[in-house]
Amino acid sequence: MEHKESHTLILNNIARFIDLTELEKQKYLSLLTEIKVKKKAFLMQAGDLTKYEYFIIKGCLKVYTLDEDGAPHISMFAVEDYWTGDMASFMTKKPTRYFIKATENSELLGISRANYDLLFQEIPKFEKFYRILYQKSLISYIQRSNHGISLTAEERYIQFKKKYPKIVNRITQKDLAGYIGITPEFMSKIITKVNKM
Amino acid sequence: MEHKESHTLILNNIARFIDLTELEKQKYLSLLTEIKVKKKAFLMQAGDLTKYEYFIIKGCLKVYTLDEDGAPHISMFAVEDYWTGDMASFMTKKPTRYFIKATENSELLGISRANYDLLFQEIPKFEKFYRILYQKSLISYIQRSNHGISLTAEERYIQFKKKYPKIVNRITQKDLAGYIGITPEFMSKIITKVNKM
DNA sequence: TAAAAGTCTTAAACTAGTTCATTTTTTTTC
DNA sequence: GAAAAAAAATGAACTAGTTTAAGACTTTTA
Incomplete structure (x- = not known):
């Protein structure tokens, strides 16, 4: 079956690690929310409750915190085919300390916490997807944290x-x-x- | 059923995120290897193929790389109830760049790559366990990499x-x-x- | 398309962290 | 329990990175 372009992108990202049936694809896509954010607009600001984890269809965003002196410390740039958000806040449901600001007009797909939880019940295969996704991210953050100090x-x-x-x-x-x-x-x-x- | 002390420790660690039946516990424990390492001995050295991911029952180890000048950069200290290893090398089956050295006499449980793969086939619930374990590690490494630079x-x-x-x-x-x-x-x-x- | 706002460059004075060398203290080994 | 080895402390000279300030260049906005 044919999917719209943004859906093809996210399904390809997921197909790296797991295979979904057409029915599962439909179910998964139904759990996502389309989000557009203009250049210079915020997707998230410190103090907000984190509603979504995001997949970038198009554009570029910067994820950062501000220190006591107001200096920005950027923890990632998110572009096409990347996942981003504030996982700590998303999981704990506590306010975030991060800002996410679009540096280009951007299009994203978001999954809410409720739908994220539902996803694992409805399509348990997604445990594997996230297990591998987090594992790969972990490898790259371990390296980054080593590089930062060495x-x-x-x-x-x-x-x-x-x-x-x-x-x-x-x-x-x-x-x-x-x-x-x-x-x-x-x-x-x-x-x-x-x-x- | 009663388990030996080291088994109780690792089963409690796993019970944080998933429930296992007695049969699953037995199956899981059968996939582990007991490892002892004396103070100052290496569990792993740069160039080795990474055989295991480790859970620490007792003791303390340091995980580090050496830079071109031979200066050590320590990426973690692993103590009781921690997981450690070189995930990148474990997954890719390429030689590691890390050293893991015991700073105290230590006892560990190791899971081999073959058994790690088998585990997901035999007890798919472990996808969830590792999904959550990696997610939590990721949150803490994201923070560490931000702190390292800021x-x-x-x-x-x-x-x-x-x-x-x-x-x-x-x-x-x-x-x-x-x-x-x-x-x-x-x-x-x-x-x-x-x-x- | 002009003005305003933000980004980039350069330079001088400063501070956090390194290097090297020496002495003292603690831990390991036989 | 003495000798050897490793870790910790201290200080002086050095280097990587910051701060402040000012001018040039680029992008955004009205």
Whole structure:
């Protein structure tokens, strides 16, 4: 059966780890909510209760916290075919400390907490999907947390370019600095230096 | 039914997220391997193929990599009731870049990759167990990777003491420095400073 | 399309964390 | 329980990254 483009995208993402029957696909899609968010608009702000976990169909968003001095620390950039949200807040139902802001006009599919719970009852195969999804995310966050404490800012920048070549060109240098964990001024120095190497 | 102490420990860990019948418990326990490792001995060294994922019954181990200069970067301390290993290498069946060394005489239960795969076939409920286990680990690694880039070494030390009060007293200052991501000399300075605050 | 707002660059003075070297204290080993 | 090995403390000289400030460039908005 033919699906609309956004549905094909998310079903392909899921098909990486589990096979669904046509009926299961329909059931799954019925649990999702379509969300559009314009450039510069917020999907989530600190203090909000986290309604959804999100899958990005189109666009780019930054996920960040603000420290006591008001400086942003970006924990991820979410683009097409990525999952994002604040899992801690989504699971505990406590207010989030994160902001999620679109850096481009974006289209997402969201799953609510109620539907997430329902999903496992109705299609237990999704336990496997999330088991593998979380396992892969875990591997990449373990590496990131090691790199954060063991590499210099310059090395982290080089790693980022290698790992996410397509994302580098879609974000500002300032936001990249917020992800690498340095000031925009020092980011500028690093880029100048690395580019002339 | 009565289980031996190490089995009670791991079954309680699993009972946090799923209920098993007595038969399932027996089946699960039959898939595990008992492992003992003496203080200063390695459970794993860079270059090894990762045979097991481990559950710690007793003792303490450090999981770390060595950088080009030979400096250790510790990614976790594993104590009683913790899970550890190198998930990336365990899943991909490629050699690990990690060392796991016992800092105390330790007893573990290991599950091999073959038995891990078998487990999901025989007791599909374990998909849920690992889904939740990985989800919780992910939440804590996301936080750690954010802290690594946004907090000062002193703040990371204070966080560590708050989060793992029992572990602080079981490890050397040098190893703690390797975890915080600083030199032992600077660790010494921070501790002196924080203790007189 | 002009003005406003935000981003990027550069530079000088500063601070957090490193390096290297030495001494003291604690732990391990025989 | 003495000797050896490892860990911890201290200090001086150094480097990676911050802060503040100002000017140039780019993007957004009316």
